[in-house]
Amino acid sequence: MADEPLELGEISFSDWYAHMDKLAEVGFLTIARRLPALVGQAMRTAWRASPRDTVATISLNLLTGVFTAFGLLATTGVLTALFSQGPTPDRVMAALPSLALVAGAAVLRTAAQAGAGWAQARLTPQVSRLTEERLYGLTSRVDLVAYDDPEFHDALQRARLRGVAMADAVVRSAIDLVTAAVGIAAVAGVLGVLHPVLLPLLLLAVLPDAWALVRSAKMRYATLYALIPVHRRKWIVAELLADREPAAEVRSFTMRGFLLRVYDAVARAEQDVMLRLARRQMTARLVGEALGGLGAALVYVALGILLAVAAIPLAVAGTAVLAIRSAQNSLGNLVYATNELYEEGLYFTDFVTFCEDAEERLTGPRSLAVPDSFERITAEDITFTYPGAESPALSGVSVEIKQGEVIAFVGENGSGKTTLAKILSGLYEPGTGTVRWDDTDLSQVSPEELRTRTAVIAQDHTRWPLAARYNITMGTDRGESALHAAATVAGADEVIAELPHGYRTLLDRRFKDGCELSGGQWQRIAVARGFHRDADLLICDEPTAALDARAEHALFERIRTHADGRTVLLITHRLASVRYADRIYVLDHGHITEQGDHDTLMTLNGLYAELYTLQADAYR
Numbered sequence: 361m362a363d364e365p366l367e368l369g370e371i372s373f374s375d376w377y378a379h380m381d382k383l384a385e386v387g388f389l390t391i392a393r394r395l396p397a398l399v400g401q402a403m404r405t406a407w408r409a410s411p412r413d414t415v416a417t418i419s420l421n422l423l424t425g426v427f428t429a430f431g432l433l434a435t436t437g438v439l440t441a442l443f444s445q446g447p448t449p450d451r452v453m454a455a456l457p458s459l460a461l462v463a464g465a466a467v468l469r470t471a472a473q474a475g476a477g478w479a480q481a482r483l484t485p486q487v488s489r490l491t492e493e494r495l496y497g498l499t500s501r502v503d504l505v506a507y508d509d510p511e512f513h514d515a516l517q518r519a520r521l522r523g524v525a526m527a528d529a530v531v532r533s534a535i536d537l538v539t540a541a542v543g544i545a546a547v548a549g550v551l552g553v554l555h556p557v558l559l560p561l562l563l564l565a566v567l568p569d570a571w572a573l574v575r576s577a578k579m580r581y582a583t584l585y586a587l588i589p590v591h592r593r594k595w596i597v598a599e600l601l602a603d604r605e606p607a608a609e610v611r612s613f614t615m616r617g618f619l620l621r622v623y624d625a626v627a628r629a630e631q632d633v634m635l636r637l638a639r640r641q642m643t644a645r646l647v648g649e650a651l652g653g654l655g656a657a658l659v660y661v662a663l664g665i666l667l668a669v670a671a672i673p674l675a676v677a678g679t680a681v682l683a684i685r686s687a688q689n690s691l692g693n694l695v696y697a698t699n700e701l702y703e704e705g706l707y708f709t710d711f712v713t714f715c716e717d718a719e720e721r722l723t724g725p726r727s728l729a730v731p732d733s734f735e736r737i738t739a740e741d742i743t744f745t746y747p748g749a750e751s752p753a754l755s756g757v758s759v760e761i762k763q764g765e766v767i768a769f770v771g772e773n774g775s776g777k778t779t780l781a782k783i784l785s786g787l788y789e790p791g792t793g794t795v796r797w798d799d800t801d802l803s804q805v806s807p808e809e810l811r812t813r814t815a816v817i818a819q820d821h822t823r824w825p826l827a828a829r830y831n832i833t834m835g836t837d838r839g840e841s842a843l844h845a846a847a848t849v850a851g852a853d854e855v856i857a858e859l860p861h862g863y864r865t866l867l868d869r870r871f872k873d874g875c876e877l878s879g880g881q882w883q884r885i886a887v888a889r890g891f892h893r894d895a896d897l898l899i900c901d902e903p904t905a906a907l908d909a910r911a912e913h914a915l916f917e918r919i920r921t922h923a924d925g926r927t928v929l930l931i932t933h934r935l936a937s938v939r940y941a942d943r944i945y946v947l948d949h950g951h952i953t954e955q956g957d958h959d960t961l962m963t964l965n966g967l968y969a970e971l972y973t974l975q976a977d978a979y980r
Contacts, residue, residue: 425545765926831867
């Protein structure tokens with residue numbers, strides 16, 4: 361149905377402009393007031409990246425301003441000598457000393473500029489590395505529940521897409537702004553000596569341009585900010601059209617036409633917005649340039665009047681022309697740097713704000729250490745609600761796991777099984793209630809330390825684009841014997857044996873000599889990863905989802921064998937696999953409704969018995 365209206369969800373026009381009022385009240389004075397803070401922020405970032413290159417860049421730019429002023433003042437001496445009375449050879453000879461000073465100042469100014477450029481070029485990659493490490497250091501440490509918060513997701517996307525990329529640009533623009541300000545100060549001093557009235561007239565030539573550029577930056581930022589959901593949807597649809605994983609289903613379900621319609625609808629709507637933005641920006645620029653031209657004309661009229669009334673001599677007027685052009689150039693650079701710093705600073709502020717928010721989400725220091733071992737794990741009256749959810753995922757849940765037991769969580773989808781497992785493993789903090797290892801309250805224990813004592817075999821495991829060895833060891837090298845033992849227990853040794861380079865094989869076909877595994881093979885690698893950890897608590901969350909019946913049976917036998925003396929928490933919908941568990945907890949809509957071993961729960965004839973009977977009947 362090619363004419364069927366498309367439901368575009370979050371990219372409707374009302375959503376696009378939901379944040380348009382963010383910059384509606386920002387004017388030039390607001391920008392000017394923000395500049396010192398932005399410059400300070402940029403300089404602190406540059407200083408953390410490289411104090412030496414920061415000092416060199418600023419110092420050499422200051423010297424450039426000094427040499428500029430000295431050269432202009434020396435130019436006055438040259439023109440005075442050339443415009444004086446007497447034979448031309450004598451006037452030229454009289455101008456030579458001042459001319460030598462001008463040349464020397466020009467050489468030194470060029471050398472200082474080159475040195476400043478070199479130092480700034482060194483500073484840029486160091487700033488990029490510093491900000492990227494800060495961002496990804498925080499995103500990898502922030503509590504997992506943050507990723508369930510849509511506001512965190514949007515803030516993260518703004519920080520990643522533009523914010524962190526603007527860090528070096530903000531530093532560069534801040535240095536350019538300081539450089540232009542130094543140049544203006546140098547020229548202003550010279551013009552003030554020549555005639556004070558020339559200085560305020562210069563503002564007429566550049567303030568209109570400043571207004572136009574700032575207004576254009578505001579329009580662009582507000583539009584791009586509002587189009588974030590659009591860019592996200594375009595990226596998602598583009599991945600569906602071009603990525604290898606969905607390629608088969610795109611073809612088998614003949615999705616190409618529909619996906620292209622969705623992409624075209626999004627792209628055309630975005631195009632219309634950007635075309636309107638371009639028109640509005642061009643109008644602002646034309647008005648600014650027209651007023652700027654009028655201001656420049658007034659400057660030269662004023663200079664002509666001063667000459668006409670003999671307020672300044674001809675030599676000084678000549679120097680003034682050069683100074684005015686130099687000042688206009690510096691002021692133009694200042695306006696451009698101001699505009700760039702303000703626009704880039706808006707994105708960089710997204711990065712800084714995200715980092716500050718992420719730092720607030722980090723877990724603070726904890727006073728207790730994880731016990732060396734435990735006799736039992738208890739969770740009492742656990743309640744947990746996902747960000748933005750109206751009802752809790754868990755409510756009043758209490759469980760007990762004794763050392764060496766195999767415990768099973770069962771229930772229908774959305775019952776809270778995985779959420780409870782994540783709380784027990786330290787990935788989530790409960791809203792209320794306590795989790796203890798013996799008498800140690802885990803809310804007083806570092807989550808990082810706790811996670812080193814637990815292992816999770818997840819259904820939605822990550823397919824790491826790393827060598828097979830690192831997909832199992834995850835960077836924790838416990839030796840060859842531990843690696844081979846974990847692979848053997850999980851059945852991953854059979855997978856590794858078929859790879860061209862064994863454990864050194866890169867498991868990603870996007871790279872040269874890389875290999876791709878089937879879903880079942882990846883599942884075995886993930887299981888080996890969990891076994892290799894040799895943790896006090898092993899959580900298996902649907903570990904056989906991608907395995908065939910024979911491999912599933914073999915894996916559960918291996919888990920039972922591997923569990924000898926270890927504590928295993930098993931989450932699965934395959935109830936035949938949990939009948940030998942020491943204790944089974946049945947969850948329903950965030951509550952534990954039944955508990956006991958298989959025989960006890962079958963006698964209760966409740967939800968577990970119903971689900972088990974349904975699965976058993978399917979095989980009869």
